[in-house]
Amino acid sequence: MAVDPATMTVLVLVYLAATLIIGYIGYKQTKNHEDYLVAGRDSHPFIIALSYGATFISTSAIIGFGGQAANLGMGLIWLTVLNIGVGILLAFVLFGKKTREIGHRLSAVTFPDLMCKLYKSPMLQYISCFIIVISMPLYTAAILIGGARFIEPTLGISYNWALIIFALITAVYVVFGGLIAVMYTDAFQGTIMLIGMTVLLAFTLMIVGGFEAGTTALTNMAGMVPKALADQGMTGWTAMPALGSPIWFTLVTTIVLGVGIGVLAQPQLVVRFMTAKDDKALNRAVLVGGPFILMMTGVAFTVGALSNVYFYNTTGKMAVEAAGGNVDSVIPLFINACMPDIFVVIFMLTLLAAAMSTLSALYHAMGTALVCDLWGRGRECALSMRAHQYGIVIMMVVSTILAFLMPISIIARATAMFMGLCACAFLPAFAVGVYAKNPSTKAALYSMVSGAVVWFLWTAFIHAAEAKPLGLCQAIFGKVTLLGAPWTAVDPLVIALPVSMIVMIILQLQYGKDQPAVTPA
């Protein structure tokens, strides 16, 4: 079923125009650096919730992990459990309120700035900033490539131009409108995503005859699990893989824990808490955020798994086989094959919205980190709006160049790598920083460094999914990984996060009492 190209082009252009107009409204409301950096600390709860959710959910969460659900089955629903339980409830209630209150009290405007003021340590600001400026462009490049791949066929332009146009349009409203424009457009994009995923769920359930009929059919297909997957522990699409098997380790450690916990302590999300006027705004945001995430990842994973029923009934093949072995093609193929034209258009806009909302947040977080926390730290220019605009442009250019240069095998791992690194390096120090009366600078420093170093070593030398494309282990030791199965399937986060936590706890207990409490600015 092909969508009329003219209709598609017109709707995409209308969407882009609407995004730029909303961005312009944000620009008009941006009067000073606090508006630019933390949206004036007065955001509406619905804007906070939709912005947080839309930033949280990128195209890869819908297409990539939806495709993984078609491949590995409904076990991915445990990632949704963590997305909501950890990413919303725990994040907002446990960390959000403290972050907002301390951010206000200490006048923190970025994540590294918050770390610096919590621990009274410029070194922590530099290290946080360094990790952001090094790792975030990779994640940004992955989002850029995903968006460009969508725009290329939709608007009928070359991939290179699609990538440049996508980067520029998003940068325009981020550069001029700052965080207010980013959050307003996020809310608009989040609304489109909500509509798209609701319609996707409804159509899928109609196609498979309802949830129970679909899952029953899927259960009856357990005997059709491809031999390669069955040998690695897969038992069916409505059952968890065999405990301790390679697929179990991949599903539980990389997908569920790696991504589920990785969402905590992501700088671009932490800043959203600091845009709330009071705890009331965050309480209300929780109400919207939980159901929003359920409708994003919960629907994507359910639809991904159930698409096997549709493909088997119509082609005699399982979903991934029907998609030519490409997991990322399952959801687009499913939608193009069985949805009405108008929904294909809505879903394409959903993907574009998901990519832009994440991209804009990353631009803002990288650019402000570069200027506020690195180049201008401790100087007047750290709070200059003009300087931040330059910072965002520089990081946009760096990310775009990376998107052109980096091998796709590394880019494909960028999302998981970024989330893993953030959690391992930042989470223990961030958690203790907002909760402890006397957080120890030494504990935070060693925790961040140990988390980042162990994460890097496990990523480059043990975890096959990254070690192989990185090629560092091969170059130094002449083999793909230093350890064999099952360690090659164990996500770096599962090793590095406990290390950084233990270091943080031990040193905090030892040195925390010696450090004076953080006082109001």
Added chain:
Amino acid sequence: MILGIPDPQIVLGYVLAVGFALACVVYGLLNWNKGGNGNGS
């Protein structure tokens, strides 16, 4: 088998996913007007 799903771990995953989303709604409603002191602590 519940809702066509034979593995209780998958069923539990769905129950918790929907349950946590509902918990978010309940939390938001119960605390709708709490914590409205403007900025600061």
